[in-house]
Amino acid sequence: MLFHVYIQINIPHDADQETIRNLSALEVKQAQELQHQGKWPHLWRVAGKWANVSVFDVDSIDELHAILSALPLFPFMALEITPLCKHPAAIR
Amino acid sequence: MLFHVYIQINIPHDADQETIRNLSALEVKQAQELQHQGKWPHLWRVAGKWANVSVFDVDSIDELHAILSALPLFPFMALEITPLCKHPAAIR
Amino acid sequence: MLFHVYIQINIPHDADQETIRNLSALEVKQAQELQHQGKWPHLWRVAGKWANVSVFDVDSIDELHAILSALPLFPFMALEITPLCKHPAAIR
Amino acid sequence: MLFHVYIQINIPHDADQETIRNLSALEVKQAQELQHQGKWPHLWRVAGKWANVSVFDVDSIDELHAILSALPLFPFMALEITPLCKHPAAIR
Amino acid sequence: MLFHVYIQINIPHDADQETIRNLSALEVKQAQELQHQGKWPHLWRVAGKWANVSVFDVDSIDELHAILSALPLFPFMALEITPLCKHPAAIR
Amino acid sequence: MLFHVYIQINIPHDADQETIRNLSALEVKQAQELQHQGKWPHLWRVAGKWANVSVFDVDSIDELHAILSALPLFPFMALEITPLCKHPAAIR
Amino acid sequence: MLFHVYIQINIPHDADQETIRNLSALEVKQAQELQHQGKWPHLWRVAGKWANVSVFDVDSIDELHAILSALPLFPFMALEITPLCKHPAAIR
Amino acid sequence: MLFHVYIQINIPHDADQETIRNLSALEVKQAQELQHQGKWPHLWRVAGKWANVSVFDVDSIDELHAILSALPLFPFMALEITPLCKHPAAIR
Amino acid sequence: MLFHVYIQINIPHDADQETIRNLSALEVKQAQELQHQGKWPHLWRVAGKWANVSVFDVDSIDELHAILSALPLFPFMALEITPLCKHPAAIR
Amino acid sequence: MLFHVYIQINIPHDADQETIRNLSALEVKQAQELQHQGKWPHLWRVAGKWANVSVFDVDSIDELHAILSALPLFPFMALEITPLCKHPAAIR
Numbered sequence: 001m002l003f004h005v006y007i008q009i010n011i012p013h014d015a016d017q018e019t020i021r022n023l024s025a026l027e028v029k030q031a032q033e034l035q036h037q038g039k040w041p042h043l044w045r046v047a048g049k050w051a052n053v054s055v056f057d058v059d060s061i062d063e064l065h066a067i068l069s070a071l072p073l074f075p076f077m078a079l080e081i082t083p084l085c086k087h088p089a090a091i092r
Numbered sequence: 093m094l095f096h097v098y099i100q101i102n103i104p105h106d107a108d109q110e111t112i113r114n115l116s117a118l119e120v121k122q123a124q125e126l127q128h129q130g131k132w133p134h135l136w137r138v139a140g141k142w143a144n145v146s147v148f149d150v151d152s153i154d155e156l157h158a159i160l161s162a163l164p165l166f167p168f169m170a171l172e173i174t175p176l177c178k179h180p181a182a183i184r
Numbered sequence: 185m186l187f188h189v190y191i192q193i194n195i196p197h198d199a200d201q202e203t204i205r206n207l208s209a210l211e212v213k214q215a216q217e218l219q220h221q222g223k224w225p226h227l228w229r230v231a232g233k234w235a236n237v238s239v240f241d242v243d244s245i246d247e248l249h250a251i252l253s254a255l256p257l258f259p260f261m262a263l264e265i266t267p268l269c270k271h272p273a274a275i276r
Numbered sequence: 277m278l279f280h281v282y283i284q285i286n287i288p289h290d291a292d293q294e295t296i297r298n299l300s301a302l303e304v305k306q307a308q309e310l311q312h313q314g315k316w317p318h319l320w321r322v323a324g325k326w327a328n329v330s331v332f333d334v335d336s337i338d339e340l341h342a343i344l345s346a347l348p349l350f351p352f353m354a355l356e357i358t359p360l361c362k363h364p365a366a367i368r
Numbered sequence: 369m370l371f372h373v374y375i376q377i378n379i380p381h382d383a384d385q386e387t388i389r390n391l392s393a394l395e396v397k398q399a400q401e402l403q404h405q406g407k408w409p410h411l412w413r414v415a416g417k418w419a420n421v422s423v424f425d426v427d428s429i430d431e432l433h434a435i436l437s438a439l440p441l442f443p444f445m446a447l448e449i450t451p452l453c454k455h456p457a458a459i460r
Numbered sequence: 461m462l463f464h465v466y467i468q469i470n471i472p473h474d475a476d477q478e479t480i481r482n483l484s485a486l487e488v489k490q491a492q493e494l495q496h497q498g499k500w501p502h503l504w505r506v507a508g509k510w511a512n513v514s515v516f517d518v519d520s521i522d523e524l525h526a527i528l529s530a531l532p533l534f535p536f537m538a539l540e541i542t543p544l545c546k547h548p549a550a551i552r
Numbered sequence: 553m554l555f556h557v558y559i560q561i562n563i564p565h566d567a568d569q570e571t572i573r574n575l576s577a578l579e580v581k582q583a584q585e586l587q588h589q590g591k592w593p594h595l596w597r598v599a600g601k602w603a604n605v606s607v608f609d610v611d612s613i614d615e616l617h618a619i620l621s622a623l624p625l626f627p628f629m630a631l632e633i634t635p636l637c638k639h640p641a642a643i644r
Numbered sequence: 645m646l647f648h649v650y651i652q653i654n655i656p657h658d659a660d661q662e663t664i665r666n667l668s669a670l671e672v673k674q675a676q677e678l679q680h681q682g683k684w685p686h687l688w689r690v691a692g693k694w695a696n697v698s699v700f701d702v703d704s705i706d707e708l709h710a711i712l713s714a715l716p717l718f719p720f721m722a723l724e725i726t727p728l729c730k731h732p733a734a735i736r
Numbered sequence: 737m738l739f740h741v742y743i744q745i746n747i748p749h750d751a752d753q754e755t756i757r758n759l760s761a762l763e764v765k766q767a768q769e770l771q772h773q774g775k776w777p778h779l780w781r782v783a784g785k786w787a788n789v790s791v792f793d794v795d796s797i798d799e800l801h802a803i804l805s806a807l808p809l810f811p812f813m814a815l816e817i818t819p820l821c822k823h824p825a826a827i828r
Numbered sequence: 829m830l831f832h833v834y835i836q837i838n839i840p841h842d843a844d845q846e847t848i849r850n851l852s853a854l855e856v857k858q859a860q861e862l863q864h865q866g867k868w869p870h871l872w873r874v875a876g877k878w879a880n881v882s883v884f885d886v887d888s889i890d891e892l893h894a895i896l897s898a899l900p901l902f903p904f905m906a907l908e909i910t911p912l913c914k915h916p917a918a919i920r
Contacts, residue, residue, distance in 0.1 A: 001244060001245055002136065002245070003267070004136070004138075004145050005324065011903075012289045012290075013840045013843060013903070013904070014290070014840075014842070015289060027181070028180065028181040031181040032181060032183055035182070035183045035184075036183065042134070043179045043181065043182045044094065044096070044147075044176040044177070044178070044179055044182070045176065045177045045178060045179040045180070045893065046096075046174055046175075046176065047174075047175040047176065047177050047889050047892050047893045047896075047909060048175075048833065048892065048893055048896045048897070048907045048909050049907065052179055053096050053174065053176060055136075060185060060269075061185055061186070061267045061268065061269045061323050062269040062270060064267070064269075064323050064324065065269045065321065065323045065324055068323070068324045069324070075287075075289070076289070079324045079325060081266075081267060081323060081324050082138055082139075082145065082265075083138075083139040083140075083187070083245040083248070083265060083267060084136040084137065084138065084139065084145060084245065085136070085137045085139050085244075085245045085246040085248075085249045086136070086137060086246060087135045087136055087137040087144055088120065088137070089119070089120040089123040089124060089135065090127070090135045090136070091124055091127045091128065092127075093888060093889055094889070095911070097692065103259075104657045104658075105196045105199060105259070105260070106196075106198070106658070107657060137249065139245045139248050139249045139252075139265060140189065140248065140249055140252040140253070140263045140265050141263060152829060152913075153691045153829055153830070153911040153912065153913045154913045154914060156691050156692065156911065156913075157689065157691045157692055157913045160691075160692045161692070167655075167657070168657070171692045171693060173691060173692050173910075173911060175831070175889040175892070175909060175911060176889065177888075177889045177890040177892075177893045178890060186320065188320070188322075188329050195443075197380045197383060197443070197444070198380075198382070211365070212364065212365040215365040216365060216367055219366070219367045219368075220367065226318070227363045227365065227366045228278065228280070228331075228360040228361070228362070228363055228366070229360065229361045229362060229363040229364070229433065230280075230358055230359075230360065231358075231359040231360065231361050231429050231432050231433045231436070231449060232359075232373065232432065232433055232436040232437070232447045232449050233447060236363055237280050237358065237360060239320075266322055266323075266329065267322075267323040267324075268320040268321065268322065268323065268329060269320070269321045269323050270320070270321060271319045271320055271321040271328055272304065272321070273303070273304040273307040273308060273319065274311070274319045274320070275308055275311045275312065276311075277428060277429055278429070279451070281508065288473045288474075290474070291473060336369060336453075337369055337370070337451045337452065337453045337507050338453040338454060340451070340453075340507050340508065341453045341505065341507045341508055344507070344508045345508070351471075351473070352473070355508045355509060357450075357451060357507060357508050358449075359371070359429040359432070359449060359451060360429065361428075361429045361430040361432075361433045362430060370504065372504070372506075372513050379627075381564045381567060381627070381628070382564075382566070395549070396548065396549040399549040400549060400551050403550070403551045403552075404551065410502070411547045411549065411550045412462065412464070412515075412544040412545070412546070412547055412550070413544065413545045413546060413547040413548070413617065414464075414542055414543075414544065415542075415543040415544065415545050415613050415616050415617045415620070415633060416543075416557065416616065416617055416620045416621070416631045416633050417631060420547055421464050421542065421544060423504075450506055450507075450513065451506075451507040451508075452504040452505065452506065452507065452513060453504070453505045453507050454504075454505060455503045455504055455505040455512055456488065456505070457487070457488040457491040457492060457503065458495070458503045458504070459492055459495045459496065460495075461612060461613055462613070463635070465784065472749045472750075474750070475749060520553060520637075521553055521554070521635040521636065521637045521783045522637040522638060524635070524637075524783050524784065525637045525781065525783040525784055528783070528784045529784070535747075535749070536749070539784045539785060541634075541635060541783060541784050542633075543555070543613045543616070543633060543635060544613065545612075545613045545614040545616075545617045546614060554780065556780070556782075556789050563719075565656045565659060565719070565720070566656075566658070579825070580824065580825040583825040584825060584827055587826070587827045587828075588827065594778070595823045595825065595826045596738065596740070596791075596820040596821070596822075596823055596826070597709065597820065597821045597822060597823040597824070598740075598818055598819075598820065599705045599708050599709045599712075599725060599818075599819040599820065599821050600649065600708065600709055600712045600713070600723045600725050600819075601723060604823055605740050605818065605820060607780075634782055634783075634789065635782075635783040635784075636780040636781065636782065636783065636789060637780070637781045637783050638780070638781060639779045639780055639781040639788055640764065640781070641763070641764040641767040641768060641779065642771070642779045642780070643768055643771045643772065644771075645796060645797055646797070646872065647819070648872070648874075648881050671917070672916065672917040675917040676917060676919050679918070679919045679920075680919065686870070687915045687917065687918045688830065688832070688883075688912040688913070688914075688915055688918070689912065689913045689914060689915040689916070690832075690910055690911075690912065691910075691911040691912065691913050692911075696915055697832050697910065697912060699872075704737060704821075705737055705738070705819040705820065705821045706821040706822060708819070708821075709821045725819060726817075726874055726875075726881065727739070727797045727800070727817060727819060727874075727875040727876075728797065728872040728873065728874065728875065728881060729796075729797045729798040729800075729801045729872070729873045729875050730798060730872070730873060731871045731872055731873040731880055732856065732873070733855070733856040733859040733860060733871065734863070734871045734872070735860055735863045735864065736863075741876065748841045748842075750842070751841060797875050800875050800876065801873065801875045801876055804875075804876045805876070811839075811841070812841070815876045815877060817875060817876050
């Protein structure tokens with residue numbers, strides 16, 4: 001079950017820089033594990049922004065929420081979720 | 093070079109239904125050819141809408157414009173284009 | 185799997201009134217069947233609008249799309265879909 | 277009398293974390309009491325957000341306001357209220 | 369129970385002028401009856417617009433919906449409804 | 461001369477709570493005086509928000525501005541002003 | 553008493569061109585009379601749009617509404633009204 | 645004097661196709677003359693849209709308005725105008 | 737050459753009050769000088785807001801930018817600039 | 829390959845002024861180098877704003893992202909990116 005998620009990171013200018021660096025490093029690690037597990041099949045950087053376009057492949061909406069809300073930078077994220085389904089013209 | 097394109101189809105209620113059906117059939121054919129050529133690697137239906145989320149892989153912005161503006165339903169499309177690049181946490 | 189759907193009906197003023205009445209009657213029938221099947225557990229009228237707030241209970245996003253796009257008034261609907269999950273404070 | 281309420285929680289990043297945890301615990305307790313009393317018949321988590329979709333069943337608008345403004349996290353909430361009525365196609 | 373309703377009338381330019389004049393005349397009559405019954409205690413014209421600011425006093429949301437959806441110009445109205453309650457600083 | 465004013469109060473979370481309580485108490489007193497003088501004939505609480513819908517009756521726009529900008533909570537207000545006139549269907 | 557009015561003219565593409573030309577000619581005449589009477593002291597064209605920025609000087613909101621709603625192109629206008637008062641730094 | 649103009653062309657689906665083709669041909673010719681005269685120094689197609697980003701170099705706002713409102717497709721254009729000046733970091 | 741400028745002043749609640757008062761006093765002085773020089777021919781307070789509607793008369797866009805960016809409260813201003821030209825129906 | 833970028837700088841009022849001045853000086857230097865390299869062919873100040881309209885000429889989207897995200901004021905920028913292509917009516 002696929003969900004398209006647009007993730008924008010908004011760091012307040014007076015947040016502690018080291019905390020953010022640590023959270024970002026954890027975020028990368030967690031994102032890579034989820035990719036290896038096949039839960040996060042697509043992840044692209046949006047040019048010119050601290051934002052990404054992602055597609056998640058999950059078994060339920062609860063699993064989607066569990067994954068997103070456990071991301072280290074979640075408190076700084078603005079998320080837009082779009083449920084996807086197979087397109088009649090898609091060849092795969 | 094990847095571009096994320098959100099494509100919403102808006103058919104005016106008084107458009108000729110047969111013309112739209114014919115254009116739609118052509119659209120499917122053209123979308124499949126572009127997928128086979130590797131130009132349109134991702135195509136998903138947005139649930140509950142006559143809309144899709146697509147990723148195009150092109151050599152230039154001119155090629156992107158040529159592909160999009162030649163789509164049979166282009167006159168009825170509202171398009172949002174987002175340039176993508178590699179994400180530092182992506183494993184592929 | 186629950187999806188919250190806000191459905192707004194927009195009928196163009198020059199649409200054929202009898203066609204709309206027929207589609208509306210079919211819509212009611214279909215909505216009632218889906219309720220009996222447990223697919224459409226909540227359906228409320230939004231006061232002062234030709235709109236409703238609905239919750240659908242489906243097995244997949246594809247099923248959600250199939251249900252919505254088969255509604256007789258679908259071509260006149262503007263839909264907003266929100267995936268729902270269990271709330272930690274919910275008692276049921 | 278039913279009101280649909282979309283509740284978004286916005287915690288400023290420099291708010292005291294323990295205060296927020298305490299308010300959240302109180303919020304859960306209060307939400308559960310209101311559910312047991314039948315005042316808050318539906319409560320769903322919105323996937324990927326610190327937000328919920330709720331339906332309140334109250335005797336008056338004043339009661340609705342009293343309930344909402346007494347919630348512990350009320351100062352951090354953005355609320356959207358939509359009055360609901362029976363839908364002609366609803367089977368219950 | 370008071371509801372604040374902002375009513376904007378949008379007449380398509382190609383609507384039949386006599387139909388609109390007749391509906392408008394009926395609308396005035398119905399608005400006056402509802403005022404005499406105490407159901408529509410406040411009705412002001414918004415300067416420079418075919419719009420009004422209204423306050424309705426009803427026994428239920430269903431009654432509010434019944435009143436609004438029976439207005440002759442309802443198909444041409446864009447409505448915004450805001451539930452009101454007593455203000456702690458109001459002297460009446 | 462009537463002006464409809466939608467007043468939303470936005471208190472920053474790190475404002476001094478006692479200062480706000482004092483300003484609020486002054487605000488209530490000033491609102492009541494203006495009601496007794498007939499300058500603020502309608503004042504309703506918007507359900508679920510720290511906001512109100514008001515109607516002011518003033519002799520000039522300058523008087524309206526003087527009244528609003530002298531309110532103790534004015535620095536925290538977002539105001540939307542709509543000039544009103546008599547509605548042709550109003551019975552009073 | 554001054555009101556700032558932003559007037560945007562939206563002519564549907566299938567409106568009768570001669571009717572619009574006639575209404576426009578009447579509009580010019582009426583605008584000039586109102587300027588000679590001192591009711592419409594400022595009138596500027598917005599560059600690149602069929603729109604103008606105007607200031608009206610009227611005795612009441614009812615007079616403002618009467619003037620605007622009697623303009624020949626009123627049915628095609630989108631209007632934004634802003635009440636003005638004397639600025640403390642203005643030298644006149 | 646430079647003005648940045650974003651020009652979006654919106655052709656109603658029931659406009660006469662030959663008229664539009666003729667206006668478009670005239671538009672191209674006029675755009676090229678204005679480029680040769682140095683009045684329209686930059687003109688780019690926005691990818692995926694019937695829209696362009698332009699910079700005009702004119703002697704006055706009146707000249708800008710005269711040029712834009714004389715474009716054959718002007719009645720179908722939505723325009724956004726931004727006045728530009730020299731940037732302190734620009735090397736030319 | 738006339739530019740319409742809507743100026744909204746947004747003072748953060750934790751800005752130093754005396755600094756703001758001093759900047760405001762300087763702002764008044766500078767605004768009056770610019771009015772005496774004929775550069776700022778119109779300046780009105782927007783009722784109920786710390787905002788004004790202004791018309792500037794300048795020789796170039798660079799002069800407009802120089803004037804605006806030198807205003808003492810410029811760092812707290814949100815500005816909307818609209819180029820104006822002579823209206824065909826204006827009598828002056 | 830051309831990208832149109834609208835760059836708005838938003839400096840929080842409590843940011844350290846000297847840090848901002850230093851970053852701004854670095855920004856100017858970097859902007860000038862990129863212009864000399866032909867990567868940033870157009871750079872204009874938007875009148876009345878701390879904002880600019882820019883056109884970048886890059887070999888890939890990754891290069892665009894690398895350039896933008898390395899700008900010293902990047903953390904304070906809101907960016908809007910629009911891919912450009914050759915316009916059929918452009919003479920160059």
